[in-house]
Amino acid sequence: MKISRGATITEPGSTSLEETGSWRTFRPVIRYEKCIRCMICWNFCPEPAIEKKEGENYPVANPKLIKMPVPVINYNFCKGCGICVNECPTKAIDFIREEK
Amino acid sequence: MPMMMLRGNESTAYAAKLARVKVIPAYPITPSTLFPEKISELIANGEMEAEFLPVESEHSALSAAIGAAATGVRAMTATASQGLALMHEVLFIASGMRMPIVMAIGNRALSAPVNIWADQQDTIAERDSGWIQFYAETNQEALDLTLIAFKVAENDKVLLPAMMGMDAFVLTHTMEPVNVPEQQDVDEFLGEKKINYPVLDPEKPATFGAFVFPEHYMDIRYSQFIAMEHARSVIDDVFNEFEKKFGRRYSKVSGFMVDDAEIVFVTMGSMTGTARETVRKLREKGEKVGLVKITVYRPFPKEEIVSLTKNAKVVAVVDRNISPGFAGAIFTETVASYNNEKKRPKIIDFIMGLGGRDVKIENYEQVYNLAKAALRGKFKEINWIDVDEEAVKEVEGTL
Numbered sequence: 001m002k003i004s005r006g007a008t009i010t011e012p013g014s015t016s017l018e019e020t021g022s023w024r025t026f027r028p029v030i031r032y033e034k035c036i037r038c039m040i041c042w043n044f045c046p047e048p049a050i051e052k053k054e055g056e057n058y059p060v061a062n063p064k065l066i067k068m069p070v071p072v073i074n075y076n077f078c079k080g081c082g083i084c085v086n087e088c089p090t091k092a093i094d095f096i097r098e099e100k
Numbered sequence: 101m102p103m104m105m106l107r108g109n110e111s112t113a114y115a116a117k118l119a120r121v122k123v124i125p126a127y128p129i130t131p132s133t134l135f136p137e138k139i140s141e142l143i144a145n146g147e148m149e150a151e152f153l154p155v156e157s158e159h160s161a162l163s164a165a166i167g168a169a170a171t172g173v174r175a176m177t178a179t180a181s182q183g184l185a186l187m188h189e190v191l192f193i194a195s196g197m198r199m200p201i202v203m204a205i206g207n208r209a210l211s212a213p214v215n216i217w218a219d220q221q222d223t224i225a226e227r228d229s230g231w232i233q234f235y236a237e238t239n240q241e242a243l244d245l246t247l248i249a250f251k252v253a254e255n256d257k258v259l260l261p262a263m264m265g266m267d268a269f270v271l272t273h274t275m276e277p278v279n280v281p282e283q284q285d286v287d288e289f290l291g292e293k294k295i296n297y298p299v300l301d302p303e304k305p306a307t308f309g310a311f312v313f314p315e316h317y318m319d320i321r322y323s324q325f326i327a328m329e330h331a332r333s334v335i336d337d338v339f340n341e342f343e344k345k346f347g348r349r350y351s352k353v354s355g356f357m358v359d360d361a362e363i364v365f366v367t368m369g370s371m372t373g374t375a376r377e378t379v380r381k382l383r384e385k386g387e388k389v390g391l392v393k394i395t396v397y398r399p400f401p402k403e404e405i406v407s408l409t410k411n412a413k414v415v416a417v418v419d420r421n422i423s424p425g426f427a428g429a430i431f432t433e434t435v436a437s438y439n440n441e442k443k444r445p446k447i448i449d450f451i452m453g454l455g456g457r458d459v460k461i462e463n464y465e466q467v468y469n470l471a472k473a474a475l476r477g478k479f480k481e482i483n484w485i486d487v488d489e490e491a492v493k494e495v496e497g498t499l
Contacts, residue, residue, distance in 0.1 A: 001316070003316050003319050004298075005198050005259060005297065005323065005327075006196060006198035006199075006259075006308070006309070007196070007197075007309065007316070008197070008198075008297070008307065008308055009307040010304065010306045012305070014307075014310075018313055018315075
């Protein structure tokens with residue numbers, strides 16, 4: 001992103017150009033084999049850094065769910081707040097310290 | 101051009117009218133209250149077409165001025181002392197958002213203790229706020245410099261807010277004959293306000309003063325610094341244009357009898373007149389003394405100050421402000437201006453006229469005598485002029 005005089009923003013969506021993944025100290029990792037695709041994490045993510053993707057190529061907890069969309073974390077934007085970890089009803093999201 | 105008897109606050113109000121300022125948010129404070137009074141009178145009489153906003157505080161006054169400037173119109177306000185201090189955070193927002201607002205300041209002491217009289221501490225304390233700073237010696241200068249401030253602030257290469265200081269009461273409330281320019285001449289000088297920055301427009305939405313990461317903040321600050329550097333030459337150009345149009349010459353720094361002077365006073369604001377008179381008197385007695393007046397304090401005219409004082413033996417800087425723990429601001433910056441000079445005069449600080457204490461010819465004579473003693477090597481770096489040393493000793497124990 002280029003700077004402007006007075007930091008005035010004239011094009012919408014500029015926050016999508018500013019990646020915030022480097023802020024993270026803990027990384028949420030979805031264990032798809034436990035995920036029931038309820039999308040509660042997607043709903044609660046304040047960034048929002050959880051995207052809704054087609055679920056056919058992801059491991060699935062119950063074969064009946066295969067046609068349902070899955071939550072996928074975009075680590076370029078996830079700040080590691082842990083809200084998804086807290087909200088997940090099946091405890092399918094691990095929270096792992098970032099090691100660099 | 102009609103001559104009018106005007107107080108300093110009326111000078112700046114007439115400047116606002118002549119500049120066709122469209123929005124004036126203001127909150128009254130001594131000694132600047134006459135400015136909003138005069139503006140509302142001009143609007144009520146149908147002499148001026150503008151929106152006057154009586155806001156609830158100085159913080160709101162400047163915030164409203166930012167909002168107005170963000171729509172692309174000329175905005176101006178006036179304040180002093182505590183009012184300016186209350187604006188402190190908004191000053192940085194105005195300059196950071198690059199809004200070419202102009203503000204007239206009645207330079208007044210800061211509390212405590214409460215004091216409403218002349219002192220430049222209020223604007224000096226805001227020297228780092230990113231505003232251009234002009235200081236007037238007379239009410240004529242107050243009017244002229246306000247018009248000049250708009251033209252500099254709105255320049256494409258600058259786009260920074262500007263404040264114009266005039267000493268409390270000595271200028272703000274004292275009547276002087278002022279040559280008020282014709283509207284047509286001011287229109288030609290300033291021109292229609294150009295829209296040379298993004299403005300609030302429902303057709304083209306924009307975000308102002310938004311959040312910025314460490315990756316960009318410093319670059320934006322650097323661009324602000326560069327704009328202030330650009331202001332140096334823009335101010336010179338505008339002074340030249342002003343002289344061509346109105347016949348009155350301004351410089352960031354002007355010298356008086358400095359050519360062969362061994363001792364040079366450096367002053368800013370209304371106290372310059374007394375210094376000039378002292379120089380004339382001392383010259384009659386054959387003393388080699390001169391005077392340098394600062395009209396633009398931000399950007400600080402370092403090269404100009406050096407070139408006007410480098411042949412002197414002693415530079416006597418007179419500061420109507422003090423940074424407790426170091427010295428007066430003009431002294432500090434004059435010394436810093438000599439950083440890369442091989443040959444430098446002795447530079448001495450004289451603190452004078454705080455909180456409206458009269459600045460008299462005998463005070464300047466005392467400054468001159470102390471500077472002359474410095475020629476023989478005997479001097480103190482910081483000298484408080486016309487203070488009751490015994491009284492201070494009594495309360496503080498020692499000096």
